[in-house]
Amino acid sequence: MAAVQGGVVDGKEEVSIKAEPQSDGTGTGDAADGTPPSASPGSGAAAGGGKAAAGAPEDQQTLLAVLQFLSRNKLSESAEILRREAGLPEDALEPKGTETSGSGPGGAGDVDGGDPASLLSRVTVCPAAAPALAKAGDDQPDVSVVLSAYSQQGDPALYQVYYRDLKKFIEMVLDCHRAELSQVFYPLFVHMYLELVYNNHENEAKAFFEKFSGDQECYYEDDLRVLSGLTKKEHMRGNETLLDFRTSKFVLRISRDSYQLLKRHLQERQNNQIWSIIQEHLYIDIFDGMPRSKSQIDAMSGSLAGEAKREANKAKVYYGLLKEPEIELPLDDEDEEAENEEGKPKKKKPKKDSMGSKSKKQDPNAPSQNRIPLPELKDSDKLDKIMYMKEATKRIRLGADNLPSICFYSFLNAYQGLTAVDFTDDSSLIAGGFADSTVRVWSVTPKKLRKVKSAADLNLIDKESDDVLERIMDEKTASESKILCGHSGPVYGISFSPDRNYLLSSAEDGTVRLWSLQTFTCLVAYKGHNYPVWDTQFSPFGYYFVSGGHDRVARLWATDHYQPLRMFAGHLADVTCTCFHPNSNYVVTGSSDRTIRLWDVLTGNCVRIFTGHKGPIHALAFSPNGKFLASGATDGRVLLWDIGHGLMVGELKGHTDTVYSLRFSRDGEILASGSMDNTVRLWDAMKAFDDLETDDFTAATGHIHLQDNSQELLLGTYMTKSTPVIHLHFTRRNLLLAAGAYNP
């Protein structure tokens, strides 16, 4: 702590700040402990400093410093004007501002000693400078090294005293700060408990746990259960939850005032134990402005590693849609002609309202057309697109007064074995994954499923004939359903390719398999996940697909590569569900660590982290315009997110069990959710997004008031007869299809 108080000027000395409090600890742990964990922030800071120095010329540094000064003194308007004048990007202020105060001594003026502001900024500096990815990159550090961080000793009997003391203090502070400071309880509790366990104070640990576990928020119950089972040092090895806790800093967002209160208190009481935990294991993201209310905090907390840092959600996301290639349409219909000009037709993307002029030029939020290489359209794809456009003209406009019809596909005699369902985009095929390792495909149109003839028979075909595509099919194999065998464990994820030629399935056996729907055979088994693969999903343009599994990594594959193109690492627990952004440039993953991450396919970086769910996430869906994301979790809530701003914008309460399926209508007006509680619910998505006051988003504090309007947004609840709803799909004409297995 002394080090923190001392005035430090240079960015490189950050390292020593980090190291010094640890050297307060026992000598033994120091050597092992000082190097690796602090290496990453240290190097990160150095890199960050370097970048700033290289990237920005001297005058820009000064500008930033001034900006920083202005913002610190709450002259936000002036800061805004200056920023605009200088032509700095909007996000220049935040991350770089902190860097400036770290590296540029002139910025703050008096750096030495007492100024709490500079102190605080320094607290935020080191982790802030370490980009999220650097942290993600060096994951799985040596276990013993990680654990040894706990080796520093305090009097085990005093832990309870410390904790109670802090608790008393927080209970006594002003109401407005109490909610914010209470966030500290949970991470402190966990780390103190782990320290006790690590140092073999088993009984003290148990007593500590029993005494204070009841105080923790109810949404941490699952983690507390894991923790409660852990009473021995030996258990700590190999316990992933615990490693997560240690390797990732728990992120708290606290207002400056509250933080100062806490700091002053800890300094007064010489409560070094707690202070060192806060320094080592917590990342406190300090913001200026009003402290947040309890409900605001509760809305965002609940994930395994606290809230997302604000910096993590600052990167620019190109959430706009790609321009559709122009397709020559048969000019038999005026409407279609008009649509064609607008370039509307698009897989999964319906036409937007009054976007005629906009769509001609590039959407400013859209990525460039060739940001990632996309497969070229084949003739059959073009035909399909024409079909799609024709259907789109017959689409029903949905709304609160015009609810969709729901057709429910019940799987009978599934004996609790149905694990995954998918529909093709044109709703002609249904595939089901089963616990008995099979995948079954049904045709729901009169057109039966046929295999291609064998090679010998194909030789006999007249290849010049017009109906060659028809001739290659073997009539004898026509049937309504086909079974695909190949997996050696329950199939958990299933996805049709957009062109309906392929089917992907992921299973417990750690493989993702690609099946041909022409021959109904397995083409490739993609091996890479060595553990169960929970979900897989094709890109809306085909070719690419993403998979995520128990190994906490989501992988991006291309169908013609047997090795993954990208590995998205960063989740602290299983990747439970995956979804492609409509423009295919981003992938979103939900995890058991109760966070949602958005990954850039091009760079592999994590560009958004959404926290707020209180249970593992099991359903994700993008709105058709690519702007919003809906997510559903075991807690039965559906949360809505604004991707551009990286904020939660809505909460839909109503389901009483895990939400397994989410889908927006083709025009994005209705959000349908299907759940284990045997209901399909329809929500007014238009209203949910319209009511947003987008001005709030620009506020630097980055938190908004969520209104509790679930009941107003709920348009309908439809009970099934003891059939959990595990998949939903809007047809091109906006008929809602639902599927689930009947469990008598």
Next chain:
Amino acid sequence: MAEERRQKQCSVVLPTESMKAMAESVGVGQLQEESCIALSEEVSYRIKEIAQDALKFMHHGKRRKLTTSDIDNALKLKNVEPLYGFQSQEFIPFRFASGGGRELHFYEEKEVDLSDIINTPLPRVPLDVSLKAHWLSIEGVQPSIPENPPPATKEQQKTESTEPLKVVKPGQEEEGTIQGKGQGASAPDGKGKEKGLIRLKPRSTHELSVEQQLYYKEITEACVGSCEAKRAEALQSIATDPGLYQMLPRFSTFISEGVRVNVVQNNLALLIYLMRMVKALMDNPTLYLEKYLHELIPAVVTCIVSKQLCLRPDVDNHWALRDFAARLMAQSCKTFSTTTNNIQSRITKTFTKSWLDDKTQWTTRYGCIAGLAELGPDVIKTLILPRLTVEGARIKAVMEGSVVSNIDKIGAEHVQSLLLKHCASVIAKIRPQPDNVEQYRADYGYLGPMLCSHVVKARTQAALQAQQVNRTTLTITQPRPTLSVSQSGLSGSGGPRTPSIIKVPSSLTLMSPRPGTPSQPSPPATKYIVMGTSAGAASTQQVITLSSSQSASPVTCTVPSATSTLQPLVKLESGSGPGITTSRPLQKYIVVSLPSSASSSLEPKSSVLSTSISSTPLETGMKLERSESPGASTQSPH
């Protein structure tokens, strides 16, 4: 609460005894206590870990039930060989064994001969997975087809009645109405209006679809008709069909009016039928009956304590009806009594009060005691046992007195056997073993000696078959309560009409045990009309003829159909209005007369009950018009 749970989680560790037992089973004797503790902690931790992983597999398998395959998969994750040969069973019959100071629960596994398995024919192949589509919703309205759940669950009915103020959503609203097709168009409009955030009480719909009207007609006809097979089917339907809740107000009115009329008419058979309907309604798990207790309970109570329930109280076995109704009452007390409505205590008070009254007749007395006795041993202990002496003296006076009517004597006998039956088992439980006749006489007076012998019998019986008798309902030997009335009057052999026979599967005597007045002329056959549906067409009245009908006093009760308007105005009209008669041919009107002598003493009480029991206000206004003219008179156009 959460805190307690967590503390528990923290402390759950396998007992060291288990470790020892397991060690012994693999041939390691003499495991040290310390090793046991260390082992059990380690094992508990690992088991928790595996359970957590298994849970993941359950979630991804989209199931609510953890299966053994989940555990296998979790073990595979940890690179542990899964346990082979375990399959999920619905019920795992753990056996319990103790001995040597140890208690063990184990799973009994028989040794299986492989050749047996090989030689047994293969089981039938399970049905293959198939796909079936149905409409869950059509433009926001859920059609009522078998594939969809019944329109409103019990919880919904409950919230509907207890929280009437809420904004209606389509889906919920439409779930309330079965005839979805017609409403599809109007639903969105209705919603649009409600957008103004006006919190309106949802319009309660009392319209029944044509199908429902037909169903109602069929069911009520069958329930009170003469065909026993049909009645059984109808009752079965009432007891099991989901989605009857819309007809519930009609059923409830039907029953209460039916009882009202037939008590006056002393028509035992119909009363029994109606009570069986009550029973069936109560058996239906999808109905939220609380809303209609104010109608049903008075009807039931009437059947328990009414002074006269049949035309010839000395011959007909109205006692069985009283018993049956008393059991119904006890059952409804058990299911519906809450701290707010206090049904049980109010019922108890009602019974006690009229029992304590000296002027109460034996029939009512019997009913009161039966009603109390069915409420359970506690009630018997506190309310009946202390009064045994007094009651014994009263019975003695009747039995040994010289000038008493036959009816009183029968009544007294029944009360006596009832008291003996119920009290014996209770006394057997609370009294210490030696059963001394003199002691009993001192304690219980006249009934003492008989009680003593019954108690002795009860004790021996209890020793023999501890768990045979379940006396809460009439269901004794059969799964369904049967209280059937067979009518032989129709055979019409010209001889004296056989009294209504009530068949009860238990050993209760069905005919009145005494052939007291065999030469009594059979009463004139009566015609009863019990029902009228308020369903659109006015031709749904029905005549029930109980015996070969000639006339005398045909009684009709009509519920004039309000022609599908919303208020089911139930009227019992005095039928002299010719205007109505002409307007609706084929109708009969009843004049319900409530002569002061015939109305049971409980009548006022039950009406008090009815007003106060209804915790939720009746949505349907109901009006009763009674003509007070003594002597029912009707005219019927046929």
